[in-house]
Amino acid sequence: MDRIERNHILKIFYNMAKLIKEFIGIIVAVGFLINKIGLIGSILIGIALFILIILYEFLLWRKNFFIVGENSIYHQEGVFNIKKVEIPFERINTIDISQRLAERIFKASTIKIDTGETSNKGSELKFTLKKTRAEELRDILLNRKTGGDAEENEKFYTIKPRELIIYSLISNSVLKGIGILFVVQQFFDQYLKDFIHIDTSFYIDKLQKEDIYHAIYTVSFIVLGLIVISIFLAIAYVFLKYYDFKMWSDRNKIYVKYGAISRKNYSFDRKKIKGIHIKQTVLMQFLGFFTMEIESIGYGDEEGEKAILYPMCSSLLKDEIIKNLLGEFEYRGNIAKPNRTAGFRFFYKKVIFWAVTALVCFFIKPEFVIFTLILLLFLLIMGYLEFKNTAFGIDGSLIYMCCKGFNKTQSILKMSAVQSLTLSRTYFQHKKGFCDYSIILYSSNLGKVLTVKNLKDDIVGESFK
Structure with a gap:
């Protein structure tokens, strides 16, 4: 306690790599100097820049330190502009411990600390420390006895390999696999041209000369092969x-940890959880599986950061997790759905888009x-899915929202997490008594917006009056 602590020495190399990436133009410029001042002079300039x-x-590393006190943590950083x-x-609110591959090799971890302060963007404190010290610091900040194992706490949940295989098939991971394939294809195509001297554009030209039905058959076969490969990648x-x-x-507290190469280990204060999001891809909707995420102000504001509570669970397991861990989010109130007369509004823009596309194709x-x-x-x-999935309800201190089609999202939120509720409508919606409801949540990145469309304009009640 009350001693000065600094980041792991690995932090210097992380920052150096980031800085070199940002100033890559200067490095390229030094390369051009070879023609002007010669190889030796350019090397000397490069060495001087590297030393600087x-x-x-x-x-920066020296001036970035923190002190853990009895009831607070103090942090200071900056060389010219000092921040305290x-x-x-x-x-x-939350503490996230993660390990990248290099950190696992050097037995280090990155600890991120969030308070939910909406004036800040991203994690308010982030340190790279020895793994044992990061875990010890987490226990101190959470006021929890050090060394507690999952088995010593309440019931814990794990995912079996069979469940991970199912999740990879019915989630959007297959799309990520296809994305990886396209990246690999660009490199592989170049490799074939440069080293094996096979030009894949030759086969594309040949395909274009075939009749349209045979071309469709060939393309379909290729696409099927790519999907199979992408499934394995997923x-x-x-x-x-x-x-x-x-x-x-x-x-x-609620604790979550996972990961093979990049390990994640984060925790949430139960009292500071503002809501839960229950998500389903189209296949999950058909098969009855769910992904659960937590809404905690301050966490999830960094790029790619999601507060996953459980990647895939059945309806029974979902209800069990909510009952045992998040009982205050059991929504029992009324839920308003769109009237059948509002159904047309979920289709007409899509039909217009198709008609325009078909007209363009006809002329081509x-x-x-x-x-x-x-x-x-x-x-x-x-x-149809957007119409079927749309719902809105308010029950005491909870708000229920459901929206989207192929990626259905059900959100159950505390009223205290809502910054504002907006009712908006077009002239034609007003004539029929419909409107769109938009809720802005407190967040450190200018607010997260959730919207449900084409519902009756009289379902809010007294909660926001």
Whole structure:
């Protein structure tokens, strides 16, 4: 307690890599100097710049320190612009401990501390420390006895390998696998041209000369092959991400940890959880599976950061988790759904979009119009799901919202998490007594907006009056 502590020395190399990336233009410029001042002079300039970067990063590391007090943590950073902050323990919302591959090799971890202060963007405090010290600091900040295992707390939940395989198939991970394939294809295509001297554009030109039906057959076969490969990539991605997943709780906190290469270990104060989000892809909706996330002000504001509570669970398990861990979010109030007369509003824009697309295809090549029927079917299914999934309700201190089509999201939020509720409508909606409800949540990145559309304009009640 009350001693000065600094980041792990690995932090210097992280910052150096980031700085070099930001100033890559200067490095390229030094390369051009070879023609002007010669190789030796350019190397000397490069070495001088590298030494300056090391000295600057060392100074930043030296001036970045924190002190853990009896009831608060003090942090100071900056060389020219010095920033100081002191945060009482009771204001801390979430603590996230993660390990990248390099950190696992050097037995270090990154600890991120959030208080939910809406004037800040991203994590308010972030340190790279020895793994044992990061865990010890987490226990101090959470006022929890050090060394507690999941098994010593209340019931804990794990995910079996079979469940991870199912999740990779019915979540959007397959789309990520396809994205990886496109990236690999760009590199592989270049590799084939440069080293094996096979130009894949030759086969593309040949395909274009074939009749349209044979071309569609060939493309379909290729697409099917790519989907199969992407499925294997998706399974590998999900296993690496959620390996050894565990979620458990004690009297005051909920803890989550997972990951093979990059390990995540974060915790939430139960009292400071503002809501839960229950999400389903289209296949999850059909098969009855759910992904659960937590809404905690201050966490999830950084890019790619999600407060996953449970990646995939059945309806029974979802209800059990809510009952045992998040009983205050059991919504029992009335839920308003769109009237059948509002159904048209979920379809007309999509039909107009299809009509314009079909018209363009007709002028380009009339045979293509028949294939736009697949697009029409896709849009009609999307509209139906949006109509079916839309819902809104208020019950005491809770708000229930449900929206989206292929990626259904149910949100159950505390009233205290809502910054504002907006009712908006067009002239035609007003004539029929419909409106859109938008809720802005307190957040450190200018607020998170949730919207449900085409509901009756008289369902809010007295809660916001």
